[in-house]
Amino acid sequence: MALIKCSDLTLGYENIVLAEHLNLEVNSGEYWCITGENGTGKSTFMKTVLGLRKPLAGTISYGDGLEKNNIGYLPQQMQYQKDFPASVNEVVISGFQGKTGLRPFYNKAEKEQARRNIEKFGLAELADRCYRELSGGQQQRVLLARALCATGKVLLLDEPVTGLDPKVTEEFYELIKKINREDNITVIMISHDLEACRKYATHVLNFGEKITTEEIKHD
Amino acid sequence: MTKLISYLQYPFVRNALIVGVLIALCASLLGVTLVLKRFSFIGDGLSHVAFGAISIAAVAGITNDTLFTMIVTVVSAVLILGGGRYAKIKGDASIAMISVSALALGYLLTNVFSTSSNVSGDVCSTLFGSTLILTLSRADVILCITVSIVVVALFIFFYNKIFAVTFDEDFARATGTRADVYNYLIAIIIAVIVVLAMNLVGSLLISALVVFPAMSAMRVFKSFKKVTICSAVLSVICAFSGMVIAILAGTPVGSTIVVTDIVAFVLFSIVGKITEGRI
Ligand SMILES: Nc1ncnc2c1ncn2[C@@H]1O[C@H](COP(=O)(O)OP(=O)(O)OP(=O)(O)O)[C@@H](O)[C@H]1O
Ligand SMILES: [Mg+2]
Numbered sequence: 001m002a003l004i005k006c007s008d009l010t011l012g013y014e015n016i017v018l019a020e021h022l023n024l025e026v027n028s029g030e031y032w033c034i035t036g037e038n039g040t041g042k043s044t045f046m047k048t049v050l051g052l053r054k055p056l057a058g059t060i061s062y063g064d065g066l067e068k069n070n071i072g073y074l075p076q077q078m079q080y081q082k083d084f085p086a087s088v089n090e091v092v093i094s095g096f097q098g099k100t101g102l103r104p105f106y107n108k109a110e111k112e113q114a115r116r117n118i119e120k121f122g123l124a125e126l127a128d129r130c131y132r133e134l135s136g137g138q139q140q141r142v143l144l145a146r147a148l149c150a151t152g153k154v155l156l157l158d159e160p161v162t163g164l165d166p167k168v169t170e171e172f173y174e175l176i177k178k179i180n181r182e183d184n185i186t187v188i189m190i191s192h193d194l195e196a197c198r199k200y201a202t203h204v205l206n207f208g209e210k211i212t213t214e215e216i217k218h219d
Numbered sequence: 220m221t222k223l224i225s226y227l228q229y230p231f232v233r234n235a236l237i238v239g240v241l242i243a244l245c246a247s248l249l250g251v252t253l254v255l256k257r258f259s260f261i262g263d264g265l266s267h268v269a270f271g272a273i274s275i276a277a278v279a280g281i282t283n284d285t286l287f288t289m290i291v292t293v294v295s296a297v298l299i300l301g302g303g304r305y306a307k308i309k310g311d312a313s314i315a316m317i318s319v320s321a322l323a324l325g326y327l328l329t330n331v332f333s334t335s336s337n338v339s340g341d342v343c344s345t346l347f348g349s350t351l352i353l354t355l356s357r358a359d360v361i362l363c364i365t366v367s368i369v370v371v372a373l374f375i376f377f378y379n380k381i382f383a384v385t386f387d388e389d390f391a392r393a394t395g396t397r398a399d400v401y402n403y404l405i406a407i408i409i410a411v412i413v414v415l416a417m418n419l420v421g422s423l424l425i426s427a428l429v430v431f432p433a434m435s436a437m438r439v440f441k442s443f444k445k446v447t448i449c450s451a452v453l454s455v456i457c458a459f460s461g462m463v464i465a466i467l468a469g470t471p472v473g474s475t476i477v478v479t480d481i482v483a484f485v486l487f488s489i490v491g492k493i494t495e496g497r498i
Contacts, residue, residue: 047389050392050393051392051393052389052392052393067395068393068394068395069394069395070395071393071394071395072394073390073393073394075387075389075390078387078389078390079387079389083255083437084255084385084386084443085437085440085441085442085443085445085446086382086386086442086443087441087442087443087444089442090382090386090442090443090444091386094379094382094383094386094387094391095390095394097379097380097383097391097394097395097396098391098394098395098396099395100379100380104375104376104377104378104379105379106379128442129441130441130442133441146390150390150394156393
């Protein structure tokens with residue numbers, strides 16, 4: 001059974017239709033890249049898959065035991081309040097929120113995992129700093145670490161490498177590849193980095209005149 | 220000092236201090252979230268709704284007016300806050316509309332139907348809560364203590380969820396946190412606090428209890444936890460010292476508490492400038 005299945009999906013807003021008759025199956029362990037020009041509906045598609053927006057028509061179903069609380073998500077733009085007092089630690093660990101159910105506090109394992117994710121993105125020294133006082137790239141890394149905390153089966157990333165320097169970008173791609181292969185986490189990534197898409201993805205979904213999917217064979 | 224101790228012998232003074240401190244504590248806990256969600260005026264808006272409800276209750280001869288006021292206010296709060304940032308009408312505009320309507324309606328009703336000769340005096344004491352806190356009944360005090368314990372317990376229990384929903388509602392929703400439930404929870408709690416707080420500072424000054432401690436704490440501290448703890452402690456200190464000053468100097472209770480909050484805000488702003496977020 002497919003992890004995520006889109007049937008005859010129509011995407012858009014009140015006044016515009018961005019895509020029609022979209023049929024798609026994402027299976028466990030795949031690595032999808034979504035490409036396309038600005039404003040073609042990539043982020044809208046991702047938000048619809050996440051249930052943040054309702055599709056204009058058609059359905060999206062989760063299978064294979066996928067629940068909301070094993071989805072990790074990196075938004076393209078976060079509408080947080082500019083004066084929000086939150087430390088890097090607090091933001092990263094809040095990724096576990098969906099998994100805690102009615103348990104009021106985070107447990108040892110979650111705290112430990114959050115610490116490791118903070119380290120993975122080279123944020124250890126910034127852990128107690130205020131999120132809003134970090135640079136754009138540092139903030140992006142904090143949100144990536146949070147997305148890793150939230151994930152269990154699927155990781156949806158909306159333009160994850162925006163703002164990252166070349167070295168961190170390279171490390172990031174390797175990290176995602178590792179998570180995808182070793183932890184069998186399905187990756188769906190919106191990206192304008194076509195070269196990296198070819199290199200890492202197993203499937204490409206392109207938003208253009210028409211919406212096309214392509215499977216990429218690696219040897 | 221001896222004057223204070225002699226005053227403390229009166230049960231109504233002790234009751235006022237207990238109730239005042241508890242309400243200040245509850246208001247400040249939610250204050251941080253409300254300020255960050257840009258709902259600073261919710262306290263004001265809801266207290267006007269509560270004022271309107273009290274007037275309607277008086278005119279209609281509803282005997283259990285606290286309960287009636289509570290229900291009307293909770294419903295309004297859910298309407299304003301419940302939609303979260305998906306609400307169709309902008310938060311501040313809907314608060315303004317509801318609060319002005321309720322205020323006008325309440326004043327109109329009191330004016331037309333009131334049997335008392337001192338209408339503006341009555342309205343004034345409802346708005347500013349000038350003497351109400353010193354006339355609390357035993358039942359009022361017990362109700363207030365119970366509600367405060369529930370509010371504090373709920374807040375601690377859902378603290379991490381409230382953080383997640385306040386910081387990034389979309390992410391919380393996408394990853395399986397039931398954001399709507401927590402938005403409703405916050406709305407209901409704040410409505411209950413507002414109805415209780417009207418006895419203390421009156422409806423006009425409730426916003427001060429919600430906004431000032433949070434704003435002061437945010438001047439100095441940069442993590443959610445520290446800000447929350449600091450604003451709770453600060454609010455309790457300000458409410459307590461404000462009431463003591465009011466009792467000793469014979470000044471109006473509500474306004475005195477607000478003045479202590481303003482003084483604390485100025486102090487915290489200065490401290491914030493000096494430390495530049497190094498705490
Ligand atoms: N809330 C909204 N209401 C109405 N139209 C919207 C809304 N959000 C986006 N759109 C429109 O939908 C289209 C697709 O937007 P979307 O954000 O999905 O693009 P995208 O493919 O992610 O582009 P980018 O590469 O710039 O991130 C755009 O033309 C945009 O103007
Ligand atoms: Mg986009």
